[in-house]
Amino acid sequence: MIIPVRCFTCGKVIADKWDQFRADVAKGENPAVVLDRLNVKRYCCRRIFLSHVDLVEDVLQFSVSANEEGKI
Amino acid sequence: MDVEILDATDGQLRVMVRGVDPTFMNAMRRIIMSEIPVPSIELVYIIENTGVLYDEIIAHRMGYIPLKGGEALIFTKDCECQGKGCPRCEAILTMDVTASENSFKVLSGRLKAEGSVFAANTEIPIAELNAGQRLALEARARLGTAKQHAKWQPVSIAVVKYEPQVKIDQKTCDLCALCVDECPKKILEIKDKRLVVTSPLVCSLCKVCESICQKGSIKVTYNDSNAVLTIESTGGMTNEELVSAATDVLLKKCSSLRDALKELPEAA
Numbered sequence: 001m002i003i004p005v006r007c008f009t010c011g012k013v014i015a016d017k018w019d020q021f022r023a024d025v026a027k028g029e030n031p032a033v034v035l036d037r038l039n040v041k042r043y044c045c046r047r048i049f050l051s052h053v054d055l056v057e058d059v060l061q062f063s064v065s066a067n068e069e070g071k072i
Numbered sequence: 073m074d075v076e077i078l079d080a081t082d083g084q085l086r087v088m089v090r091g092v093d094p095t096f097m098n099a100m101r102r103i104i105m106s107e108i109p110v111p112s113i114e115l116v117y118i119i120e121n122t123g124v125l126y127d128e129i130i131a132h133r134m135g136y137i138p139l140k141g142g143e144a145l146i147f148t149k150d151c152e153c154q155g156k157g158c159p160r161c162e163a164i165l166t167m168d169v170t171a172s173e174n175s176f177k178v179l180s181g182r183l184k185a186e187g188s189v190f191a192a193n194t195e196i197p198i199a200e201l202n203a204g205q206r207l208a209l210e211a212r213a214r215l216g217t218a219k220q221h222a223k224w225q226p227v228s229i230a231v232v233k234y235e236p237q238v239k240i241d242q243k244t245c246d247l248c249a250l251c252v253d254e255c256p257k258k259i260l261e262i263k264d265k266r267l268v269v270t271s272p273l274v275c276s277l278c279k280v281c282e283s284i285c286q287k288g289s290i291k292v293t294y295n296d297s298n299a300v301l302t303i304e305s306t307g308g309m310t311n312e313e314l315v316s317a318a319t320d321v322l323l324k325k326c327s328s329l330r331d332a333l334k335e336l337p338e339a340a
Contacts, residue, residue: 002125005136005196006306012228013138013306016195019177039082042229056124056200060175063124063202 002056009044021049078273084304085311088235088273090297097232097299103318104230106218110308111142111163111189113223114216119168119208123201130199134211135223137180137196138307142189145215157212163187168208171201178207189213192307226314228304235298236275240267244289251281251290273300 003018017038024034035046078086089097116131142163151161164186169178178201181194199207218225238259245267252260252267257274260267260281267290269275279292305311 001129002133002197002200005133006222007228010228011222011225011306012304013136013193013196015197016193018197057175059124060200060202063205 003052007045012045014045086302088300094296100318101230101232103321104227104314107321108226108317109215109217110224110226111139111213111215113211114214115212117210120206122205123199123207125199133198138192139189139213140192140308147215163189163213165211170206171203174202176201226308228306231302233300234294234296236272236277237293237295238269238272239291241289244287250284254280254284
């Protein structure tokens with residue numbers, strides 16, 4: 001759904017690095033190089049970045065946005 | 073006991089402790105991993121949540137945010153309030169965010185500290201909202217240890233490794249360089265017609281060099297009275313603070329044992 005706050009295995013905080021990772025990979029960079037640069041070194045943390053699907057973006061498409069007066 | 077800081081980079085601290093019992097170092101490691109009291113969000117009262125993420129998901133995510141401060145907090149179970157929660161054992165954080173645009177990320181920096189505790193990392197996304205959606209809540213942070221729940225874990229790694237000793241018999245070594253190619257850590261090198269170990273502490277004690285050597289001139293052992301402790305904090309406390317907090321916890325355990333012994337009836 002949304003990137004986990006911490007690595008499931010070791011507990012390192014990873015959620016703060018997701019936006020940078022996604023932006024750099026979208027530019028065509030090698031994910032391995034990006035993860036090294038973000039100081040995500042262990043494979044337990046790396047697999048979460050590599051396998052994560054940010055479904056929250058898709059789900060947000062189905063939610064109703066409010067208009068300018070705050071009414072739905 | 074002799075302590076030397078090997079390096080303190082990338083949020084990691086590596087210290088070499090010489091002349092120490094392996095069991096003692098293991099006690100330190102286990103205390104750092106699971107017994108240091110740190111604050112973490114334990115209760116979340118949702119005032120309004122019109123976003124797509126369920127209240128439970130948001131509350132669960134907030135628990136994992138590393139928190140700073142709260143040195144004066146005490147455990148709720150030891151508090152005069154008898155577990156109800158009061159300013160002595162709880163710190164309040166509030167948040168009220170209304171998204172101004174679509175795909176708005178609510179970051180942990182939006183948490184407002186009402187007590188002594190605040191988010192150590194301000195870049196953690198808690199939720200994602202569309203324009204006009206609101207997330208308002210009040211969170212209560214309490215002290216706990218990682219034995220209760222992993223959200224109170226103050227480190228991502230705490231590892232003890234014995235000092236590796238790679239012994240090379242220069243008389244029998246024929247410089248075939250099989251071990252140099254085979255070593256996964258690449259710490260063996262031929263220099264001036266001698267096989268040398270470039271950085272012995274990097275050795276993972278895998279003994280591949282030992283098994284590939286046909287002359288039997290390389291031996292990998294370890295010295296368990298010298299240990300390297302590696303820790304990596306999640307942000308709530310610094311690595312140095314964690315090591316000294318661990319010694320406090322161990323001292324407290326020892327003194328509670330002494331107190332219990334004093335209360336024993338005198339032997340007849």
